[in-house]
Amino acid sequence: xxxxxxxxxxxxxxxxxxxxxxxxxxxxxxxxxxxxxxxxxxxxxxxxxxxxxxxxxxxxxxxxxxxxxxxxxxxxxxxxxxxxxxxxxxxxxxxxxxxxxxxxxxxxxxxxxx
Amino acid sequence: xxxxxxxxxxxxxxxxxxxxxxxxxxxxxxxxxxxxxxxxxxxxxxxxxxxxxxxxxxxxxxxxxxxxxxxxxxxxxxxxxxxxxxxxxxxxxxxxxxxxxxxxxxxxxxxxxxxx
Numbered sequence: 001x002x003x004x005x006x007x008x009x010x011x012x013x014x015x016x017x018x019x020x021x022x023x024x025x026x027x028x029x030x031x032x033x034x035x036x037x038x039x040x041x042x043x044x045x046x047x048x049x050x051x052x053x054x055x056x057x058x059x060x061x062x063x064x065x066x067x068x069x070x071x072x073x074x075x076x077x078x079x080x081x082x083x084x085x086x087x088x089x090x091x092x093x094x095x096x097x098x099x100x101x102x103x104x105x106x107x108x109x110x111x112x113x114x
Numbered sequence: 115x116x117x118x119x120x121x122x123x124x125x126x127x128x129x130x131x132x133x134x135x136x137x138x139x140x141x142x143x144x145x146x147x148x149x150x151x152x153x154x155x156x157x158x159x160x161x162x163x164x165x166x167x168x169x170x171x172x173x174x175x176x177x178x179x180x181x182x183x184x185x186x187x188x189x190x191x192x193x194x195x196x197x198x199x200x201x202x203x204x205x206x207x208x209x210x211x212x213x214x215x216x217x218x219x220x221x222x223x224x225x226x227x228x229x230x
Binding site for chain 2: 004034036041042043044045046049089100101102103104105106107
């Protein structure tokens with residue numbers, strides 16, 4: 001039972017345009033969400049996070065939007081750059097306690113076309 | 115900035131052999147997590163430790179065991195290896211900030227285990 005879903009396994013975007021990666025979750029206990037970027041042969045790199053008390057968090061070119069009623073979040077990257085080509089994982093956890101395990105989505109492979 | 119260190123980076127073993135994977139968390143991080151990522155799959159949580167005590171357990175086979183030592187490094191011990199154990203094994207570390215209950219997990223580069 002996949003509690004965190006990334007329905008698009010791949011996405012291609014022209015350089016300079018906006019990349020939008022989507023993530024849906026089913027577990028209503030999740031209220032802290034993170035995006036990780038992963039290059040081949042490397043570990044996931046933390047990008048940005050959001051807790052359920054917010055609906056938007058921005059950090060440079062990266063913005064995460066959370067729609068808690070729809071159990072949906074998205075990562076916007078603008079403008080997209082060739083170095084953004086990677087696999088992006090959405091992850092979720094409850095925030096009631098520290099040290100909680102992450103539940104990952106299946107990932108979206110983003111390719112930025114020069 | 116210091117990151118999570120994992121060793122070895124690559125490991126090749128035969129079926130029924132044993133393997134030990136090591137993880138050195140970011141300094142002052144008190145929690146270590148182990149995840150397994152099979153080919154084409156998302157990382158799956160195995161086990162975690164907080165202050166040297168097991169804090170949570172996921173889909174970790176009984177053939178695997180782990181511990182966190184006094185210097186906070188952790189080791190994942192895998193015995194009676196099977197072909198299906200071939201995967202990337204990631205370690206992550208975190209420290210809880212304030213009383214929010216929120217902490218970010220930072221991942222190491224992973225150990226690629228191949229069982230022949």
